[in-house]
Amino acid sequence: MERRPLLAGNWTMHTTIAEAEALAVAIAQTAIPADRDVMLAPPFTALAAVGKVLAGSPVLLGAQNVCWEPKGAFTGEISPPMLRDAGCTLVIVGHSERRHIFAETDAMINQRVAGAIRHELVPLLCIGETLAEREAGLTFQVLERQLREGLKDIVLSGAGQLVVAYEPVWAIGTGRTATVDQAQEAHRFVRGVLLTMYEKNIATQIRILYGGSVNPDNVDALMAQDDVDGALVGGAALKAESFCRIINFK
Numbered sequence: 033m034e035r036r037p038l039l040a041g042n043w044t045m046h047t048t049i050a051e052a053e054a055l056a057v058a059i060a061q062t063a064i065p066a067d068r069d070v071m072l073a074p075p076f077t078a079l080a081a082v083g084k085v086l087a088g089s090p091v092l093l094g095a096q097n098v099c100w101e102p103k104g105a106f107t108g109e110i111s112p113p114m115l116r117d118a119g120c121t122l123v124i125v126g127h128s129e130r131r132h133i134f135a136e137t138d139a140m141i142n143q144r145v146a147g148a149i150r151h152e153l154v155p156l157l158c159i160g161e162t163l164a165e166r167e168a169g170l171t172f173q174v175l176e177r178q179l180r181e182g183l184k185d186i187v188l189s190g191a192g193q194l195v196v197a198y199e200p201v202w203a204i205g206t207g208r209t210a211t212v213d214q215a216q217e218a219h220r221f222v223r224g225v226l227l228t229m230y231e232k233n234i235a236t237q238i239r240i241l242y243g244g245s246v247n248p249d250n251v252d253a254l255m256a257q258d259d260v261d262g263a264l265v266g267g268a269a270l271k272a273e274s275f276c277r278i279i280n281f282k
């Protein structure tokens with residue numbers, strides 16, 4: 033069975049509510065090929081407004097992080113039911129900015145993945161090595177650790193419950209994309225680790241996105257790789273024109 037491509041826009045800490053609505057309207061108005069999924073992840077403050085814009089469109093709403101508890105004294109956190117209430121079906125977890133700027137650990141990310149799945153949100157688990165780790169030859173070791181710890185005790189009944197995003201930290205927001213060979217090599221490795229963790233029919237169907245300076249000029253070559261099942265896009269997702277070109281990759 034073919035894996036259905038997912039093109040995901042991570043708006044990071046950008047857009048006012050009005051800007052978010054306008055961007056969502058522009059994206060929802062473009063023709064999206066029926067063979068692929070599209071997700072927008074605006075900041076929390078714009079989720080409800082963008083959710084209204086996307087109601088009735090095939091474009092999916094995602095959030096940029098999620099707490100593991102449904103409610104309680106967790107100042108500054110947003111719960112899975114709150115995201116569901118705003119219209120989200122997916123949520124980014126373990127983004128490198130969460131790991132490296134906000135010191136989120138694999139154990140914390142594992143709790144977030146579990147919390148999302150418990151509430152029927154699909155976690156988009158981000159993993160990726162830093163430049164120092166790549167140069168020290170540790171890429172595979174880091175990816176394997178982030179996968180095994182991030183997915184510790186996570187039982188899946190179907191491949192649709194999880195998305196993995198490989199985002200080399202040195203390629204995020206830097207304009208420096210991994211080569212198609214580097215991306216494919218990492219994705220194949222990730223697929224191999226998933227095959228040791230889950231039944232074959234699940235592991236072979238989990239989508240693995242590439243992220244890190246994806247743009248209209250490199251998306252076609254990246255998407256042509258066997259194990260690249262989509263893209264997690266930051267900067268180029270903030271302009272309707274460039275994101276729509278990415279959605280329409282060839």
Ligand code: PGA
Nearest residue numbers: 204205244245265266267
């Ligand atoms: P970028 O960001 O596309 O700007 O490199 C990727 C991301 O934020 O996940």
